[in-house]
Amino acid sequence: MSEPRAGEGRPLRADARRNRERILAAAEAVFDAKGPEASTEAVAGEAGVAVGTVFRHFPTKPDLVEAVFIGRLRRLAERARELADSPDPGGAFFGFLETWAELAATKHAFADALAATGVDVAARAAGGDYPVARAELTAAVGRLLARAQDGGAVRRDVGVEELNAILIGAARTAEQLRSDRALRGRALGVVFDGLRPRP
Amino acid sequence: MSEPRAGEGRPLRADARRNRERILAAAEAVFDAKGPEASTEAVAGEAGVAVGTVFRHFPTKPDLVEAVFIGRLRRLAERARELADSPDPGGAFFGFLETWAELAATKHAFADALAATGVDVAARAAGGDYPVARAELTAAVGRLLARAQDGGAVRRDVGVEELNAILIGAARTAEQLRSDRALRGRALGVVFDGLRPRP
Amino acid sequence: MSEPRAGEGRPLRADARRNRERILAAAEAVFDAKGPEASTEAVAGEAGVAVGTVFRHFPTKPDLVEAVFIGRLRRLAERARELADSPDPGGAFFGFLETWAELAATKHAFADALAATGVDVAARAAGGDYPVARAELTAAVGRLLARAQDGGAVRRDVGVEELNAILIGAARTAEQLRSDRALRGRALGVVFDGLRPRP
Amino acid sequence: MSEPRAGEGRPLRADARRNRERILAAAEAVFDAKGPEASTEAVAGEAGVAVGTVFRHFPTKPDLVEAVFIGRLRRLAERARELADSPDPGGAFFGFLETWAELAATKHAFADALAATGVDVAARAAGGDYPVARAELTAAVGRLLARAQDGGAVRRDVGVEELNAILIGAARTAEQLRSDRALRGRALGVVFDGLRPRP
DNA sequence: CATGAATGAGGCTTCATTCAT
DNA sequence: CATGAATGAAGCCTCATTCAT
Known part of the structure; x- marks a missing residue:
């Protein structure tokens, strides 16, 4: 599931969408650098958010x-x-x-x-x-x-x-x-x- | 290292060599099935030995x-x-x-x-x-x-x-x-x- | 390190600080009783937290x-x-x-x-x-x-x-x-x- | 018990006694260097005997x-x-x-x-x-x-x-x-x- | 919604001890 | 008796995931 609540049509709030993008970009960078076993914490750090936020967007x-x-x-x-x-x-x-x-x-x-x-x-x-x-x-x-x-x-x-x-x-x-x-x-x-x- | 302490010429005892082979075979099977991140415990299980034995052969x-x-x-x-x-x-x-x-x-x-x-x-x-x-x-x-x-x-x-x-x-x-x-x-x-x- | 990330000025949350104190007290008690080689698990138990928590505070x-x-x-x-x-x-x-x-x-x-x-x-x-x-x-x-x-x-x-x-x-x-x-x-x-x- | 079978009066065989001394000397050296938590294996190595021998002398x-x-x-x-x-x-x-x-x-x-x-x-x-x-x-x-x-x-x-x-x-x-x-x-x-x- | 602390299972590794050779 | 391989409990640490603040 790449979109949380997919199908419910609730469009993400502006800041939420922004966070989502930042997380994706961060994940891409981190996974490229250290492989996909890199910790979620590392991704969160790179994105400048807390882990909880990452898990909210990507359960x-x-x-x-x-x-x-x-x-x-x-x-x-x-x-x-x-x-x-x-x-x-x-x-x-x-x-x-x-x-x-x-x-x-x-x-x-x-x-x-x-x-x-x-x-x-x-x-x-x-x-x-x-x-x-x-x-x-x-x-x-x-x-x-x-x-x-x-x-x-x-x-x-x-x-x-x-x-x-x-x-x-x-x-x-x-x-x-x-x-x-x-x-x-x-x-x-x-x-x-x-x-x-x-x- | 395919032979522990290779080069010191001490040939493994018969049972040790047998275990070594079993472990290698088990590792091959397990890694094939689950990738090389599969746990050493899993390899040991497949080989029918205890973890310690695996680590004795492959530190x-x-x-x-x-x-x-x-x-x-x-x-x-x-x-x-x-x-x-x-x-x-x-x-x-x-x-x-x-x-x-x-x-x-x-x-x-x-x-x-x-x-x-x-x-x-x-x-x-x-x-x-x-x-x-x-x-x-x-x-x-x-x-x-x-x-x-x-x-x-x-x-x-x-x-x-x-x-x-x-x-x-x-x-x-x-x-x-x-x-x-x-x-x-x-x-x-x-x-x-x-x-x-x-x- | 007595304060994690000391110097960054982020004061711990109330509950975190409380846990930190409990862990320190528990560690003091356990180390006094069994020496500093006592297991981290033992300290965690005495403090009433999980191991992970101890390691979060003291890596x-x-x-x-x-x-x-x-x-x-x-x-x-x-x-x-x-x-x-x-x-x-x-x-x-x-x-x-x-x-x-x-x-x-x-x-x-x-x-x-x-x-x-x-x-x-x-x-x-x-x-x-x-x-x-x-x-x-x-x-x-x-x-x-x-x-x-x-x-x-x-x-x-x-x-x-x-x-x-x-x-x-x-x-x-x-x-x-x-x-x-x-x-x-x-x-x-x-x-x-x-x-x-x-x- | 510092003497195995103490009290049974069985004097150790010459080679056994020699091993005992070597083990003690090795243990002293190793413990001095690395503290008493040094592994028994290390002591055995220093003494030039196998672990089993150490345990035979010091159960x-x-x-x-x-x-x-x-x-x-x-x-x-x-x-x-x-x-x-x-x-x-x-x-x-x-x-x-x-x-x-x-x-x-x-x-x-x-x-x-x-x-x-x-x-x-x-x-x-x-x-x-x-x-x-x-x-x-x-x-x-x-x-x-x-x-x-x-x-x-x-x-x-x-x-x-x-x-x-x-x-x-x-x-x-x-x-x-x-x-x-x-x-x-x-x-x-x-x-x-x-x-x-x-x- | 975001934060970050807590949880706890699970992975790697060490080592005292046992026992077949 | 000596050897050294096997065992398995126990320790340290990581990390996905949950949840109180």
Whole structure:
């Protein structure tokens, strides 16, 4: 649940909303720096609020982690949508992959969180916002992929599912080579080349 | 450290060695199921020994995680060595990649542990068995790679470093598609295709 | 550290302060009875709080021991200051020694804690409240000593340093004879007589 | 019990006796260095035997601590006996005090162990060797004291009991000033002066 | 609503002691 | 007898979560 009282339509008070944002930002920063096992207290500290406030907004630790993660999914989906109508579908597609990898290369817990998906989603039922965010990203990426394939820039035997898994792996590859930008570029180049049509 | 006080040459008593194996096996199972943050207590339970016994063999939690991980590195290196003299270098190389991915597909903590490498190795100095195991694997894989490149099966602009990072990512990709063997095969195929020479 | 985050000026909430006092009192009682190695759990039990609460107030076992000890130093310094302006410097001085010994006679960990000084202070740097409390006591005692020497009640070849060590020993002597008040008085009398001017 | 199977008259085999001595020596060294909380394993290591052997000789940790302590009492008593017939009773008496303090100044756990006496003796019944060793020391010191008093070197209102407690305190004083020999000498001088006859 | 103190389960680790080899 | 592996209680400390202020 990324929005407390979701569905009851009670819009958060201004200060409450502000706190929520600050907590999310703080959580993102802290999780990036120390991984998602960082203590809630640390997040609260970074956000400049008390722990109680964090728990009011995100009743559970997983709730907070999920919310951070969903935020990222949304930003990625947003980016995918921006590129959707590019006149150069191939460029748009591979450009998006770069964005993804670049994001993953610096954001520590990102790949983990992504990978945790398969598990968590099952465990947390279908109630939360996660499936929605996930679906939106998948849809947006799917469109990018389809156009790129139509344009002949990407092989046709790849579906969104494989692409998704490949990107999760690529994120890890990128993270692994975090410190060497050139090496990272080359490794990702290899992986992405695999997506191009075989002659 | 895969052998306590390694280097002092005192071979463990029969029962001690048996327990050590049981603990390692238990740890592998538990870490696979719940990740390497699983409690030492859980490992002890699975192994059918008391906690104290686990700590006698692996004085520290990281020691245990490392030992499990090193075991995997060794098995992989072993496999790489077996394939070293294959008459079909390209087949040997890609066959090895399959093994790797197959192993990773079921072993949860594997990718994490691998990824943790960069950090842990630095932190744990060069004292343990880890660097050795790591070096051996790298060497064995390097030979496989070189032969495959010489045989024209793999593009020449890929080094062991990139390969390593790519494989770590591929492990994650495979894990992600754990449940769908066909899909997994296709995704890995794409990634591995990226390694073939561009026409 | 006798006040958590001392110096930041945030006064504890009423209930927190109350708990803090209870914990200190409990620690004093428990340490007196079983020595400072008594478990934190025991202290918590005596104070009627959960362990977590003890650790919130005193993040570390040594912190707790130190706090108890500092409390005692302060009480002694207070007593010394009260006696500072006595019209009978010699009486004031020896009266203070009685107080000290009396306190020490019942308080088990006292001598130990005092003795631990040389070590702990070095180890714990100059950050905490300890050096301050220690210095204040030394200063107050120094004044008492100087006046007594000026009044001819105490030999002049004794400095605060020796006096301090002697008192630590006397505390142990007193503790040793805890159960026999008369005997204790005589033993301390002998030790204190050593401080009087030789004819 | 400082002698296993005490009273059954079975004299230890030569190697067993040798081990016993080595363990005692090791324990003395280790306890001096790290205090009596040092692990039995550490003692075993220092002695070059296995833990099991230590426990065979001293079935319990307190047994070992006590044995070490008794050894010291005996050595002190021995020293006192040597001085018993000195032609200079006063010199002999104060010389003995020096020995005592000197021993205590370097031997970490000594004062503690001595002080622990009151408690342990009660707890451990009267069965062990401790009371005997204690009594012998007291007797020997008593003789030294009596002769010194007869010779006018020591005030007559001091008994062995007080003396004992004073010495325990002095040991602590000496330990406190361990690092400064001159200061230590002066402080002990003051304490011992208290024992001289008042004019 | 926010605050931050209290709770207490749970994790890691040490160590006296037992006992199979 | 010696060895050293196994046991498991106990200690310290962390942290998600609750709730009085």
